[in-house]
Amino acid sequence: MAKCSFCGGAIEPGAGKMFVRKDGRILYFCSRTCEKQLLKLHRVPRETRWTAEAQKLKRGGQK
Secondary structure, eight states: EOOOOTTTEEEEEOOEEEOOTTTSOOEEEESSSHIIIIISOOOGHHHGGHHHHHHHHHHHHTT
């Protein structure tokens, strides 16, 4: 199973979207929201509250 390149969520087989950049790097997206956040709006996953990466940082900082 692939993981979303933006939010880190699992993508079921046959679902989601695969995007290949000109340099050959492959990005997987679970939804249009994730795709737009990364490609069009150029947002960083660790600064977006609802992503898994941001949740890890939040939990790690509260020790």
